[in-house]
Amino acid sequence: MKVLKFGGTSVGTIDSLRNVKAIVEGNTEPLIVVVSALGGITDQLINTARQAASADASHVESYSKIVERHHRVIEGIVPEVRRPEVLAVTDKLLEELGNIYRGVSLIKDLSDRTLDIIVSYGERISSVIVANIIDGAVHRDSLSFIRTTKQWDKHILDNDVTQGLIHSVFDDIEAPVVVVPGFISCDSNGNVTNLGRGGSDYTAAILAATLSADVLEIWTDVDGFMTADPRVINNALVIDRLSFTEAMELCNFGAKVIYPPTIYPVFHKNIPIVIKNTFNPDAPGTWISDEPAASEDKPIKGISSINDTCLITVKGLGMVGVIGINSRIFNALAHDGISVFMVSQAASENNTSFAVRNADAPHALKVLREEFAPELSAGSLTEISSQPDLATVAIVGENMKHAVGTAGRLFNTLGRNGISVIACAQGASETNISFVIDSCNLRKALNVIHDS
Ligand code: ASP
Numbered sequence: 001m002k003v004l005k006f007g008g009t010s011v012g013t014i015d016s017l018r019n020v021k022a023i024v025e026g027n028t029e030p031l032i033v034v035v036s037a038l039g040g041i042t043d044q045l046i047n048t049a050r051q052a053a054s055a056d057a058s059h060v061e062s063y064s065k066i067v068e069r070h071h072r073v074i075e076g077i078v079p080e081v082r083r084p085e086v087l088a089v090t091d092k093l094l095e096e097l098g099n100i101y102r103g104v105s106l107i108k109d110l111s112d113r114t115l116d117i118i119v120s121y122g123e124r125i126s127s128v129i130v131a132n133i134i135d136g137a138v139h140r141d142s143l144s145f146i147r148t149t150k151q152w153d154k155h156i157l158d159n160d161v162t163q164g165l166i167h168s169v170f171d172d173i174e175a176p177v178v179v180v181p182g183f184i185s186c187d188s189n190g191n192v193t194n195l196g197r198g199g200s201d202y203t204a205a206i207l208a209a210t211l212s213a214d215v216l217e218i219w220t221d222v223d224g225f226m227t228a229d230p231r232v233i234n235n236a237l238v239i240d241r242l243s244f245t246e247a248m249e250l251c252n253f254g255a256k257v258i259y260p261p262t263i264y265p266v267f268h269k270n271i272p273i274v275i276k277n278t279f280n281p282d283a284p285g286t287w288i289s290d291e292p293a294a295s296e297d298k299p300i301k302g303i304s305s306i307n308d309t310c311l312i313t314v315k316g317l318g319m320v321g322v323i324g325i326n327s328r329i330f331n332a333l334a335h336d337g338i339s340v341f342m343v344s345q346a347a348s349e350n351n352t353s354f355a356v357r358n359a360d361a362p363h364a365l366k367v368l369r370e371e372f373a374p375e376l377s378a379g380s381l382t383e384i385s386s387q388p389d390l391a392t393v394a395i396v397g398e399n400m401k402h403a404v405g406t407a408g409r410l411f412n413t414l415g416r417n418g419i420s421v422i423a424c425a426q427g428a429s430e431t432n433i434s435f436v437i438d439s440c441n442l443r444k445a446l447n448v449i450h451d452s
């Protein structure tokens, strides 16, 4: 059995849906097909909700556009004999959506819970459309088998409950193809939730892992993972093979090819992932598995970056040799749900720097200044400062650990090009070297490293 996931662009137009149909029907083994909302619809659902909440009359027109888009696709691709049946289902969903928007505009309030209900309609409708264009396909609703629970203010997967529910829904299905909506889920009270933006990949991985699929295919609009962002580096190449670790390092760090939580469930069950292009199905794509990097593989497989970086530094001579400062820093941040994506501390121990998103920085500073108020007033910590508008770059590859001089070449290249490194980090696994630079140097840094 295989699990195939098609993203928003793949299900976004009548032409792309024809490709999806051909790809799915070209398979002979049993399939589960996970689909995103039609490309751009999730953003439109959110924007329309915000318009409605601010009593902006344009929400009525925005909603009509959503309805028209779905109608156009249904008329263009669903066979005529099935169209009335499909429209009966989708129009009922669209009508519910319209009623919710009306409610939001009347009370001028949009709660997180309401927004979660609103965004679910994208996948609920797209999955009904896809199920009705594929021969022999049946539809099942992820709301009945993907279960979330709450952590901080986020919905996270309730893995144990979900696994049981998936088996109860899928174990007896005989149809060759089951189509399900990605992204959406329910909590234990029956409230509609979701797995986060980009979460359809994760839905597919959860199904693949629970049902022990042979492979997870992620069908998207690029040929695979690239050696660098092709919008910045025009000679970036497709990477043909990655280990799970390398893929995780790359997608955690800017490469938008897959949603990062996707990798763990399939890695854990050792199910390979293939990234394929719906618009170029003959291209081999990127194969991600636990096969160790071949010795002829390059030490660096790819470069990725995050432009949105603020570096926070906790500094003081009184930190040297004191046990527990780092524990307090990260506990205080974790307690407030602030995510840290890079950490650097020199062996002198007199300062610790870490990277957060720019938007999280004021909150992080406040939390730390409260936590260390006694040390700041006693002078054992001299400052807690932030440096916004930076970029973080990571070079990734498992063969770095066998290649002497990679870090040397990297920093040499940056130095020769006048790019100053503000902070850097490399874990002992040696699969990733990350460094922070001024945002204005990002493009140049990516270019010179990629060339080198
Ligand atoms: N439709 C959702 C989003 O745009 C989920 C997904 O496509 O993976 O984020």
Ligand code: MG
Pocket: 007, 198, 201, 257, 258, 259
């Ligand atoms: Mg995606």
